[in-house]
Amino acid sequence: MKLTKVQVTNFRSVEDSGEFHVGALTCLVGKNEAGKTAILNAIQGIAPSDDDYEYDKTRDYPRRYLSKFQERHPKEVSPVAQSWWQLEDDDTEALEDLLGADVLESNEIIITSHIGRGNTWTIRVNEKECISKLQARHGLNVKDKGDLKQVKTVKDALTTLKGLPERTEAQTALMQAIEKFRDGSPVLAAIDLLNERKPTFFYTSHFERMSGEISLNQLAEDKKHGKISSGDKIFLDFLEYAGTTIEELRDAAKHEELVAQCEGASNDITDEIFEFWSQNDALAIKIEINEGRPQDKPPFNSGKIAKIRIENKHHRVTVPLSERSAGFVWFFSFLAQFKQLKKSAGKAIILLDEPGLTLHGKAQSDLLRYIEERILPEHQVIYTTHSPFMVPAQRLEDVRVVEDVVDYHDPRRPVVKGTKVSADVLSVDKDTLFPLQAHLGYEITQSLFVGQNCLLVEGPSDVVYLQVVSRALQARGRTGLDERWTICPTGGLDKVWSFSSLFSGNNLNMAVLCDYGKGDKSKVERLRQSQILKSERVLTASDFTEKPESDIEDLFDSAFYCALANQALGLKDGEITVEKASAADEKTCRIVKQVEALCRTLPADTPDFGHYVPAEYLLRNPQILDGEDDSVTGTLDRFEKVFKALNSFLA
Structure with missing residues (x-):
């Protein structure tokens, strides 16, 4: 399933974003407080990879209308994100295996998420064609079909089959096949199938950085109680990608085995980082496992302690990851997350909120290159930015502008229209356009050199x-x-x-x-x-x-x-x-x-x-x-x- 279009309504600063198209890469450009994060969080709620994320009426419904929520939504349900999806070949094949060929009237489906309710789906299924294909699949002859001549829906067919005093073997097989559908409905059966196949939305922001020093005992305890910090979670992702766990590192019986695991993980992430990190190519990643020292701060004063250190080959020194620049720590953490994501997340759609905000402009270009070369081949990516260096130079058609619109035609009564998303850059203000203008200016300046x-x-x-x-x-x-x-x-x-x-x-x-x-x-x-x-x-x-x-x-x-x-x-x-x-x-x-x-x-x-x-x-x-x-x-x-x-x- 491929996401093709989104519309967000009644979510934080967004009253109605308008429909906007989504491609393999979608860049949401806008100034601070325009509502870019709100758009991502609304989309995330369609199918969050984080089990703890769900919409909250008090937090997420537009605050200026919250007191009128029940008046505006008597059933206590408010739609948030309407999303349009294109079925891919493998999705269509799976549905045909379930319902029969040419049963779908359209390869486009719509999923709408809500405050106060789960998702609703719109799938167009030709039930008469479905009945015909299922009859043919289970070998019903002319006489068998005669008992079903008047039915118009698959559910009616199930009711008729159950009511027959006697059923042929073919009729019994057909009845048993339909009984596997939820409530005897091919539409619900299709929803159940596609719900298992739809991508989840993986959200991450520029704030999330890997912890550079970990108490393996404390982390194991936090993991047991489900209280893992985001920094420690990225460290776990890194270990999983490297093919090990905190338990294995903590309980390793052989020193050489432990060293080999750490070196393998270090070398792999080093190679990956410095293929894209152009700021300094004299660095290397080192992972060390040592016993805590009594004089260190708790919980790093006992048990096995994992430390990530960065070696500078020019200066012949290693320093803790936490002492490197915020930009490098974020870049390292980002790559560690996505190395593991590619291994385990399937067809996740990646939502990036202001990625690389702490990076130098050239490093932001490196990050964008990483996204295009490493992530896009397997995942759709939607990200927000107000940096000109994160505007995709060769893909300006994938840029959408985000603006918090206020109509000042009557200065005495300005009308707040909320966050809007548009592909028309000519309709927005100069502050919103600044990243695009700066990007184009940068490209022009660069062309003078090249x-x-x-x-x-x-x-x-x-x-x-x-x-x-x-x-x-x-x-x-x-x-x-x-x-x-x-x-x-x-x-x-x-x-x-x-x-x-x-x-x-x-x-x-x-x-x-x-x-x-x-x-x-x-x-x-x-x-x-x-x-x-x-x-x-x-x-x-x-x-x-x-x-x-x-x-x-x-x-x-x-x-x-x-x-x-x-x-x-x-x-x-x-x-x-x-x-x-x-x-x-x-x-x-x-x-x-x-x-x-x-x-x-x-x-x-x-x-x-x-x-x-x-x-x-x-x-x-x-x-x-x-x-x-x-x-x-x-x-x-x-x-x-x-x-x-x-x-x-x-x-």
Whole structure:
């Protein structure tokens, strides 16, 4: 069974999260107090791996509505997490073995968890088809089937079979098969089967770290009474993965046998950690078992004591795990947990709450690599973060934004809508978007180091226009922007100078494509004369438009750009035209400035116009470049000249 979609309602800060899709990896991004942990805890309750976890009405129902719980839910039952699941091939085969082939009307099932009640399931079973398949499986002939001719459900069939004065051998076999179904229902039988096969949800947070020093006697006693701390539980997971137990370590009769077990566990986890931990490769894990010393603090002053120590080969010293950085201790604990999880947990779905929060940014990237390479092949993973380094670079489609929404349309009465989850990053506030923006900025900065050929432009709309039009040209077999170029937005012409100065010593092949307006001319000339870049590699939009001043937008045919702006703002045809735009600002020939001026004269309820608005629309609707009218062909011709000029700078 594979989880595909979730909706959380009436749980802590969440009134209705909205439905959101879940893939192999799902990253929930949001600022502190947005409700990310609440979303994970709600999902966890569907099938918790921790037997002690269950919803609590007082703790989990939205506090502002708690006094009205019975009024809102007369049956004392409130749904929390509705989850959609896709049956996998082995699930379908198991159901067919139980009920017959083609009995399920859909491979999608729905499981809903509740406060005040267990889970409810929605499974669509064709009972008439089920009766037919079960009759065929047990060899009922025409006469046998005749007694069941009027039944419509499997339960009716069971009642009819039980009421027959005499039953044939085939009828008896059919009756006995149906009697194995709970209440004689194929739906309940399917639920019982799938309930055993559904994944559990394994939840862990950034707070959980392995204990570095363990009294084996005390831990055995805690284990007996079910009072094991989370740190000690991770230590037990580690021992189980290593193939031993605290009892075996405590009662080992042979010293060499004990040493061998400890060294084997140490070597294995060392190899695993340092395949991913890139912060320091001179470390090794050591596990020591010694007798407690009288001067040590209880309970470490008697009996066998297990200590995890970290050896630094450079400094030739070992220190207790507890004295290493909080980030390393967490990373070690995380890997120890999941080494054991892969061994014992089956198809668990992993819920990670702010993983790696204490890690350095580079170490967070290591952690993300571990998740993708080691966990994803066998488990679905849902995790929360507000760190840009934990945003999956190549899987932005798996990012969901989490926001605690308050509607301030009426400032006197703000409406609290609670935590929402969405894949639409354009609908959230700047603080929620910060990890995504920082991640993209980091990726861009990194590209300046690793991209041999860097094309510097002023803003994100320039990137969109160049990429979309390049693809349109390439689709026609014409010249687009060579893929060797890495396009880097700098944030404006003023910053092109800084970017160029900063990275000119890195042996990069750089070129610039920028706007050219009244205030830009001296800046462009200064850049061309600076020797930072060869002057011919500083291109302006005016070089290709035959206009004294031009933005990137002027590479478009004016009629095409006006139509694009019109569509992007959702206006009626003819609201924005070349003639109206030109009349709105006769002092400039720059089309984007003219459209900007025209939009200021439109009704107040007209959507705001910004440079990126048409770019975003073109990104979503690239097919508008498929036409053959003059406005499209003129646009493509002009951009092709730009691309040919830029491509000529490549070796």
